[in-house]
Amino acid sequence: MDSFIYTGLPARVVFGAGTTARLGAEADALGMTRPLVLTTPPQAADGEALAALLDGRAAGVFSGAAMHTPVSVTDAAMAVFERSGADGLIAIGGGSTIGLAKAIALRTDAPQIAVPTTYAGSEMTPIIGQTEDGVKTTRKTLKVLPETVIYDVDHTLSLPPVMSLTSGMNAVAHAVEALYAENANPVLSLMAEDGIAALVRALPAIAAGPDDRAARRDALYGAWLCAVCLGSGGVALHHKLCHVLGGSFDLPHAETHTVVLPHALAYNAPAVAPAMERLARATGSADPAGALYDLARAGGAPTALKDLGMPEDGIDKAVEITFKNPYWNPRPLERDAIRAIIRAAWQGNRPVC
Structure with missing residues (x-):
């Protein structure tokens, strides 16, 4: 066998059906007291449902995530994050929403919980891609790797x-x-x-x-x-x-x-x-x-x-x-x-x- 290097990434995974019920406990484990919930516009209701699971601790719901993580959207989300006094991020959705959480974490080092609803996979990577002036650039840093990922089969049942x-x-x-x-x-x-x-x-x-x-x-x-x-x-x-x-x-x-x-x-x-x-x-x-x-x-x-x-x-x-x-x-x-x-x-x- 040839020599090789393998690097395991430090992420906690909760996998199964109905696992979203653990959201509050997972937020506590990361020391989140006012997490901001992120979604895309079509998934705003899902974001509100997650916020409700946090028993009034949510800093709010930002539902403006967009494809390819435009810097302008990140700027808007950052304004909400700072104004609300948030100290953590909970992203429910696919690559657009999880990418937005990463972009905010890159700027703030806030802890993240990802709740994927697609099979895109951004939640398990230290990679962030951002788009500005029609050009998409990527970088790799552990600052953007979500600390916890909750895989819940129930969230994928409605995916067409x-x-x-x-x-x-x-x-x-x-x-x-x-x-x-x-x-x-x-x-x-x-x-x-x-x-x-x-x-x-x-x-x-x-x-x-x-x-x-x-x-x-x-x-x-x-x-x-x-x-x-x-x-x-x-x-x-x-x-x-x-x-x-x-x-x-x-x-x-x-x-x-x-x-x-x-x-x-x-x-x-x-x-x-x-x-x-x-x-x-x-x-x-x-x-x-x-x-x-x-x-x-x-x-x-x-x-x-x-x-x-x-x-x-x-x-x-x-x-x-x-x-x-x-x-x-x-x-x-x-x-x-x-x-x-x-x-x-x-x-x-x-x-x-």
Whole structure:
């Protein structure tokens, strides 16, 4: 076995059904006396419900979280945080809300509790992405890692099937790249394969029956493992492309990951044979990139960037931004080949390894 380095991240996980009932106790354990609850506008009622569980201790509810964590939204939330005298953060939602909590924690070092309602995985990572003037930048620091994560299967039951699929594909992307990231290691590879397998098994079952609790449990478990892979592992071409596309064209996060993943994987496949063996087992297919594309298509998820609102003349712009500050990648980036996979993703073609 080759030498490797594995870093475990200091996060407490509470997993199961009905686990939100522990919110007050978990807030006490972190010394929160006036936590501010964060949500997106559609989940404002969920935020109010969480605030009610805190028996009058909540500093309030800020329901303005938005995709890609715009700095302007963080500024508005910071004003509420400071005015209310809050000393902690409770985020209920997906990557948008958890990203906002991270942005506030970065500025204040306030403790965080994350209550995910999707499979996005931001809650298990020390990574924060923020968008300003149409440019999304990321950084990695333990200051933004939530101290406690409450995974409650009950919160995922109302997630619509197509949203479940795109959110799950977003999670799968974290684990796929952990298999061949620069700091890949055998511990994360075990988690990645198990997480991908759980999601690939669960997502079609959720599409057939959104209230299938066993499938929802498997999906949330898989998403947790995939998120650990993202937090402790690394990223490559796929995540670089998604950050470029999301930040430059304001494309929806999970849907962009769903479209791009099969194409980025197909690009890297010739250079990552051991990872492809694990992915073949996890997906049950000798063509993992094609299998992931087929999974998305069969579930009614978008498979073309043009359907997400990206203009065709944005392809060259995306290529240029990608090459300005490229991530590490197992296969060297070739400009014409990268342009070709972005075009294939824009058109919605099935990838070819």
